Amino acid sequence: MKSPLPLRTGRPGSVDVVIVGAGHAGLAMSRFLSHNSIDHVVLERGEIANSWRHERWDSLRLLTPNWLSRLPGYKYSGADPDGFMSAQQVVGFIDTYATLIGAPVRTGTKVLSVAAADDGGFRVITDRSSWRCRCVVIASGAHNAPVPSLATSLPSAIQTLTPKEYRNPQRLDERGVLVVGASATGLQLAEEIQRPGRQVSLAVGEHVRMPRMYRGMDIQWWLDAIGVLDERYDTVDDIVRARRVPSPQLLGTSERRTLDINALLEQGVDVVGRLVAVHDGKAQFSGSLRNHCAMADLKLARLLDRIDLWIEWDRARVANGASERYAATRVADNPRLSLDLSRSNIGTVIWATGFRPDYGWLHVPALDRKGLLRHDGGIVSVPGLYTLGLNFMRRRKSSFIHGIEDDVHDLGMHLASFLRSEVYQSLRSAS
C-alpha cells in the first residue's frame, strides 16, 4: 500500500508536477496548472527564456508578426502589431509573462536525471536539488544542433558553426561560407553573410517557399485564417515527415519583403543541391536541386490556391489584392555538383540543418530507436510524462509561441485527469 502524494503541499522536494524548462511552453503550462490548483515547479537550467538570451544570432527576428505573439492570458500590446520581435524582445515578452503569472520558476537548476520512482511517479535530480513528482512536462525545447556526421570529413582549416553559435558576419573570417540547409535560418544567414568580396554557397534540400505578404496580408495571417496552423497531427498523411519539414523561408523585416531562393540568386549567392558528401576536400552536392525547387514551387501554388478559394467563399471578410502567382524558382541548367573547398577559399561551414531535443537525462523507456520521444500528440508513452513545443506535436503551430495555448489546454486537461485518477486510486487502496 502506498500513501498518496497530497495534491497541494508546501513541502520542498515533493510536488505533483515538475516542468522542465522556463520558456514560453513551460510557463504556459505553469499557468494552466496554477489555475487548476495543481502544485508544481518549473526547473530552468539557465534563466527564463534562456535560449532566446544566449543562443540566437544578432539579427534574428521572429517569423511571426507581433499581433500573433500570444500566450494563454497574455498577448502583445505594443505599438507595432505588424512588426517582428528581436530575440531580446522575445526575452522581454516571456519574462513579463513569467512575472505576470507568478510562475514558480527555479532558475539555474539543471535537470540531470528523470527516472521512475520506486513507489510510482518520478524522481527528478538536478544539479542542486531532487524532486519527487507524479508528472513531468518536458518543455525544454530542442537545444541540440547536431552536426551531420559528414562534417568530420571537412578539412581542418574550415571553421564549422551551428546557428546557436553564429552571431554576425563580422565575426567570420574573410573567406567564403557554405551554408547548409534552406530553412528560414539557412536563407537568412546566407543573405546576411553574402556581400561583395565574400561568396556564400547555399546547399538546398527540401524546403518550404512562402511569400511574406499575399493579397495584402501577412502570410501568417492567411495560415491562421484558413486553418493551416490548426491542422492536427492525427489528420495528416505522414506525420513523421511533416514533423521534419524545415521552417518556411520567411524573414521578419519592416519592409515585409519576401526572402526566397530567387532573391538570393539575384544577390549573387551560389545555390547548390543538398550536401551529400565531403571527399578529398571537395563538397559534393546532390543532383536533385531541380526537383527540390519544383516541389517547393508546387506546394506554394497549392497553398495560394487554398487561400484564393477561401477568399472566394468568404469574400465579405477580406477585400485584398488580386490573386498572384510567383515566378518559378530558377535553377541553372547544370548546377554545380561539387565545390573544392580550399580552391574556392571556403573558410566556414554553417549547419542550418535543424535542431533536435537532447534526452540524455531522461532515464525512462520513452525513446524510440532514433532517440526521439514516443508520444501521441505530446502524451508520452510513459504515463504521467508529457512534452510540449515540438514540431507539429499536436498541431502545425505547436512549435510556435502562439501555438502553445491549444496544446497546453489539451495536455493540461489530460494531466489533471491523470492526477485525479492517481489520487482516487491511492485513496481507494488506502481505505
Added chain:
Amino acid sequence: MNATATKVDNGVNVEHLLAARQALTDAPEAAQFKWRATCNWVKGTHSRSTLKSFFGLGAEQTHKAEFSFDADHPEVFASEDQGVTPVEYVLVGLASCLTAGIAAVAQNRGIQLRSVKATVEAGMDLQGILGIDADVRNGFNGIKVVFDINADASKDDIAALVAQSQRRSAVFDIVTNPTNVAVEVR
C-alpha cells in the same frame, strides 16, 4: 486524399505497400535488402548478366524466373551490338523506377492514369572514357527525362506526382548522390 482510391485502378496494390511500410517501420531489420546480379563476359564488349535471387524480409528471395540481359557496344565502336550499352541500362533503371513510382503515387492519391511515357536522354562526352581530356568525367554530363502523362488530374497535380516519384525513387537517388563502390578480385 485516399477517398477516391477505390475507384482508381493503376494496377498498384497500395494497401499492400502501406501495410509493408508499417511492418518495416516496426521491424527495421526486415527492411534490409540486398540486390544481386551476375555478369559473365561473352566476347569482346559483349557480356550477359543474369539475375534471380535477392535478399529481403529477413530471408533469401527469388524472382519468378531468371532474367538475362545482354550488354554490348554498337557497331560505330567496332563492336557487334549484341545488346544495349551499360550506360543505357542506367537509363532503363531511372525511367522504369520513376514510372513505377508515378503509378504508385497516383494510386495513393486517387489519380487514374491512362498513359505514362518517359523519354530519357543523357549526354556524354567520350573524351572522358577515352582519356583524351582529364577534365571530362566518364559518366553522363546530365540526364533529361521528359514525361508525357495522360491522367484524370490537373497539370499541377501531375507535376506533383512526378516530383514525389523522384523524391521516393531509388535510382534517382543512386544517380544524383554519391555511393561507395567496393570492387574486389577473388
